[in-house]
Amino acid sequence: LSGYVPDPFWSQLPYTNIHMAITPDILHQLYQGVISHLLSWCQDIIGADELDNRVKRFPPSHGIRHFKNGFTILSNVSGPERKQMAKLLLGIMAGAAPKDVIRCCRALLDFTFIAQYASHSEETLKYLDDALQTFHQHKEIFVTLGIREHFKIPKLHSLLHFSSSIRLFGSTDNYNTEMFERLHIDFAKEAYRASNHRDERPQMLRWLERREKINAFDGYLQWKH
Incomplete structure (x- = not known):
């Protein structure tokens, strides 16, 4: 896929299209991907200070996080945080950017929310494709603004492949990687805390291996007794 492997393992497999194995990912392709880019572009357009000021002044609302210190102070933004930022974005940018920027923001946000529908019809997939087409119609504004x-x-x-993938594999909640993100806590964060934070990877692997053996032995004891 990257172009650096001249003879990949699947090249001789008949009837194989490896690209079909890459299904849409709401978390990493949309929220931590496209929406992350969009937030960065919006910050460049109106400036970090103005963006943060607008975020701070945003009225509290049920189900929406209030970022009392703004967006730009955040580092290593998590998926749930990015979702909350997306909910605020259109209201924050209203009146602060050219109309084509607002149209692009709305189009990508529409695409993001429609892509998460639990069920789809040809009509909803048309809405999805129309939202993407709207973005492409107006995206040159970002080039014009530098x-x-x-x-x-x-x-x-x-994003071009979302609607076809949904037709083939069903709604995106069937293959969204977000459900496995909690394992980062078990398999990465706790393992890192158990290390001395120097040359941590071998220590993390040993910690995980021991945890697996303990869990396996615990299962054996429960079965035996």
Whole structure:
């Protein structure tokens, strides 16, 4: 896929299209991908200070997180945080950016929310494709404003395949990787805390291996007794 492997393992497999194995991912392709790019572009357009000021002044609302210190102070933004930021974005940008920027924001947000429907019809998939088409119709505003020189972004390109993947594999909640994110706590964060934070990877692997053996032995004891 990257172009650096001249003879990949699947090249001789008949009737194989490896690209079909890459299903849409709401968390990493949309929220941590396209929406992350969009937030960065919006910050460049109105400035970090103005963006944060608008976030701070946003009225409290049920089900929406209030970022009392703004967006730009955040580092290592999590998926849930990015979701909350997306909920605020359109209201924050209203009146602060050219109309085509607002149209692009709305189009990508529409795409993101429609892509998460638990069930789809040809009508809803048309809404999905129309939202993406709207973004492409107005995206040149970011070039005009000097924010972007091109749109050769893999995660942006991946949006073209969402509707066809949904037709083939069903709604995106069937293969969204977000459900496994909690394992980062068990398999990464806790393992890192158990290390001395120096050359941590071998220590983390040993910790995980021991945890697996303990869990396996615990299961054996429960079965035996």
